[in-house]
Amino acid sequence: MWLSVSRCGEVVEATWSSCASMDSDKAIIGKIEKCGKDLSWWNKNIFGNVRRELSKKRKMLIEEEAATINESKNYNLRSIYC
Structure with a gap:
């Protein structure tokens, strides 16, 4: 459902590029966590309670x-x- 809306990819790209670009495992985990939070917010505001x-x-x-x-x-x- 999310992939049917082009904005989903934009949220992921923006979140991923806004985080520090270190290659450490900790930095990658931080990016994933932030991306999950941003996508959860986006989902609630775009799709509401499906x-x-x-x-x-x-x-x-x-x-x-x-x-x-x-x-x-x-x-x-x-x-x-x-």
Whole structure:
């Protein structure tokens, strides 16, 4: 999901290049930790709570599928898939 957004790579590159360029194991571990923190922040601000949104959409889908069966209407169902 992250890789579908070009900004993800930019976050990694910016974080990696902003850290000290020492080649020690400690410096590399520090870069990885900082990159993880920056990506976590980015994920929260770009995608929000994906699990909550998926749960909400599943519930909507179940409700609309039931309504479609009962009413033979599918215009609301189409809007959920888009």
